Amino acid sequence: MQKLKLLWQGYLPLETTFWQYAILYGLLLNIVTTVAALFLVVLDVPIAYAAIVHLLPVPYLILTAVGVWRSADRYGHHGNFPLFARLAVLAWSAFWFVA
Secondary structure (H helix, E strand, O other): OHHHHHHHHOOOOHHHHHHHHHHHHHHHHHHHHHHHHHHHHHOOOOHHHHHHHHHOOHHHHHHHHHHHHHHHHHOOOOOOHHHHHHHHHHHHHHHHHHO
């Protein structure tokens, strides 16, 4: 729970926040919930249940997007990585919202 608090506050390193939490864990969570939602559709479960399962990762996507944004504010190195990370996490989250 402490790691999630640090993630939300932006105190984890930007590289870890972006690659590990937003991309890797976000991808795994979205794949699992999408497969589960499709499985429910195949079983003729009401579509509302499948939609709810599909949307379960939304709070996590918001958590990681905020974490990346705040970590980018604290990024101490020069370069474009903070801007790239912000744009990429927004695009990544938008992709999963519509997928």
